[in-house]
Amino acid sequence: MSAVLTDCRVPFAEELIALAHADERIVAVCNDSVSSSNLGEFRSLFPDRMFNVGIAEQNMVGVAAGLANAGFIPFVCAASPFLTGRATEQIKADVAYSRANVKLVGMSPGVSYGELGPTHHSIEDIAWMRALDGLPIVTPADEQQTREAVKWAAAYEGGAFLRIGRFKVPSVSDGQSRAFAFGASNLVRDGSDVTIIASGVTVSRALAAAELLADQSISARVLNISSIVPLDRDAILRAAQETGAIVVAEESVSRGGLGGAVAELLAESIPVPMRLLGVNSFAPTGSVEFLLDHFGLSAEGIAAASGDLVGRA
Amino acid sequence: MTSDWWGRLHDSGPASTAEVAEFAAEIRRTTLVTINRAGLGHIGGDFSVTDILATLYGRVLRVDPGNPAWPDRDRFILSKGHAAVSLYSTLALSGFFPREWLDTFTGPLSALNGHPNRTKVPGVETNTGPLGHGFPVALGCALAAQLQGSERRAYVVLGDGELQEGSNWEAFMYGGHRRLTNLTAIVDRNRLQQGDRTENTNSLDPLDAKVEAFGWEARVIDGHDLDALQHALTSPSTRPVAVIAETTKGKGVSFIEDRAEWHHKVPSADQVALALVELGR
Numbered sequence: 001m002s003a004v005l006t007d008c009r010v011p012f013a014e015e016l017i018a019l020a021h022a023d024e025r026i027v028a029v030c031n032d033s034v035s036s037s038n039l040g041e042f043r044s045l046f047p048d049r050m051f052n053v054g055i056a057e058q059n060m061v062g063v064a065a066g067l068a069n070a071g072f073i074p075f076v077c078a079a080s081p082f083l084t085g086r087a088t089e090q091i092k093a094d095v096a097y098s099r100a101n102v103k104l105v106g107m108s109p110g111v112s113y114g115e116l117g118p119t120h121h122s123i124e125d126i127a128w129m130r131a132l133d134g135l136p137i138v139t140p141a142d143e144q145q146t147r148e149a150v151k152w153a154a155a156y157e158g159g160a161f162l163r164i165g166r167f168k169v170p171s172v173s174d175g176q177s178r179a180f181a182f183g184a185s186n187l188v189r190d191g192s193d194v195t196i197i198a199s200g201v202t203v204s205r206a207l208a209a210a211e212l213l214a215d216q217s218i219s220a221r222v223l224n225i226s227s228i229v230p231l232d233r234d235a236i237l238r239a240a241q242e243t244g245a246i247v248v249a250e251e252s253v254s255r256g257g258l259g260g261a262v263a264e265l266l267a268e269s270i271p272v273p274m275r276l277l278g279v280n281s282f283a284p285t286g287s288v289e290f291l292l293d294h295f296g297l298s299a300e301g302i303a304a305a306s307g308d309l310v311g312r313a
Numbered sequence: 314m315t316s317d318w319w320g321r322l323h324d325s326g327p328a329s330t331a332e333v334a335e336f337a338a339e340i341r342r343t344t345l346v347t348i349n350r351a352g353l354g355h356i357g358g359d360f361s362v363t364d365i366l367a368t369l370y371g372r373v374l375r376v377d378p379g380n381p382a383w384p385d386r387d388r389f390i391l392s393k394g395h396a397a398v399s400l401y402s403t404l405a406l407s408g409f410f411p412r413e414w415l416d417t418f419t420g421p422l423s424a425l426n427g428h429p430n431r432t433k434v435p436g437v438e439t440n441t442g443p444l445g446h447g448f449p450v451a452l453g454c455a456l457a458a459q460l461q462g463s464e465r466r467a468y469v470v471l472g473d474g475e476l477q478e479g480s481n482w483e484a485f486m487y488g489g490h491r492r493l494t495n496l497t498a499i500v501d502r503n504r505l506q507q508g509d510r511t512e513n514t515n516s517l518d519p520l521d522a523k524v525e526a527f528g529w530e531a532r533v534i535d536g537h538d539l540d541a542l543q544h545a546l547t548s549p550s551t552r553p554v555a556v557i558a559e560t561t562k563g564k565g566v567s568f569i570e571d572r573a574e575w576h577h578k579v580p581s582a583d584q585v586a587l588a589l590v591e592l593g594r
Contacts (some may be wrong), residue, residue: 048460059449059483066453069438070461089443094450098440099432
């Protein structure tokens with residue numbers, strides 16, 4: 001892990017602008033979220049290709065589907081709770097069911113709005129979107145993954161949901177042969193006693209947890225799942241087989257979330273002891289750091305759950 | 314594939330009022346028979362919107378049934394997707410797909426679901442059914458045409474009860490703000506929704522004043538007057554146009570007209586025979 005921390009909205013916007021220079025089909029649609037989606041420069045460079053519909057998420061997603069109908073590749077950028085919550089039926093009918101080529105970019109997901117509270121937290125987005133047929137879900141964990149995921153999304157034919165965080169994260173892609181591949185996971189640390197499956201902001205925390213576990217002579221594997229739909233089934237099944245215990249750590253609800261996805265897969269094939277860590281209730285007041293710790297998503301919390309699971313706590 | 318109807322309407326100059334009226338009658342007859350065969354459908358809303366569809370496909374839309382994906386086609390969206398059978402009948406008679414498909418309506422694995430699906434039905438632009446979806450998508454189509462410098466237009470048909478969905482007012486607001494003169498919203502103002510009259514449920518009047526306040530030009534017309542429809546749908550404006558088509562739910566068959574219970578009631582064989590007589594066959 002590098003010490004440099006990145007707000008992933010920055011590389012997101014840089015890549016979107018680079019794509020827009022090269023391909024005039026790229027357009028942006030937002031709900032007044034020009035600054036919170038970091039679209040200010042895009043608007044300056046491509047004023048005609050930026051559609052700010054105002055604070056109207058249902059119209060925002062419908063407009064994007066209409067733009068896609070003409071061959072444009074709209075990136076819909078909005079705070080994830082409002083995009084996925086307010087416009088769920090538009091995402092279902094206009095994008096997923098209509099097979100419209102719309103990229104849904106849920107900004108600042110999880111508890112990254114910290115003290116603003118549960119109305120602004122987006123802990124349900126993965127569960128809601130995962131219930132929809134044919135909608136890929138991609139959750140980059142760092143700068144490099146974000147850059148690769150944006151390029152992938154532009155090239156992918158079909159709707160997709162990307163979760164782009166504002167909470168600053170270190171690189172977890174150092175030493176990886178490739179930062180992001182659709183449908184693939186990244187083995188960011190190998191181990192044999194337990195596997196910690198993490199995504200987004202929890203990946204670096206899972207790596208730190210693995211360090212703590214190593215001090216207790218517990219060998220923890222860490223898998224970074226940045227493609228939640230489709231899931232890298234092979235890597236997860238291998239992890240279950242080879243390490244015999246699975247901990248999932250995610251910045252969202254486990255029910256229906258990544259934890260649910262992993263549990264569904266393993267229940268049908270290789271049931272192993274599991275522990276699902278997530279933001280599983282409306283959060284109390286506090287900063288992002290406080291809340292992640294509160295829900296057991298700190299290095300210590302993940303390590304404790306893992307040690308407990310393998311019986312060596 | 315071009316159909317007899319498409320040829321009659323388009324091959325020898327603009328379609329006459331009488332030709333569009335015949336087309337509308339054939340759409341109603343086809344709709345009636347299709348719903349009776351399937352035992353499912355929304356006949357009241359199908360018949361209120363029929364003259365609007367006949368005018369659009371007979372005289373207004375620049376589309377090509379032989380090439381439904383022609384990039385520069387006008388975009389038409391039936392937001393009140395429950396009136397699917399009238400749309401399917403119109404598209405089939407126009408030659409977008411074979412008429413035999415209508416016999417499969419709602420059958421197992423049919424392309425013709427109870428609500429239109431763009432991936433299965435040529436001529437359908439977006440999947441509709443849940444209300445309040447088509448208007449924002451049409452707005453996106455109009456913005457896309459503008460961005461591409463195309464003269465093509467976007468048309469959307471909305472049920473009047475459907476306007477109780479807030480997403481339509483988001484679209485009215487943004488369409489007015491952008492002054493989208495290449496977008497026309499048509500309200501099928503039959504004054505009935507599934508459960509009751511619109512004005513007893515959540516009243517819409519004065520609808521013209523409401524849409525004018527959002528920056529649109531309201532054109533209130535008789536939605537069964539084919540020439541008035543053509544005029545309202547083709548006259549230019551400096552603002553986006555909302556055609557408020559005053560219609561009769563179930564139009565064309567006396568015992569179906571203006572009755573809430575015929576929202577999705579299915580006619581019996583005897584009723585079909587009576588209705589066909591009233592519809593000119």
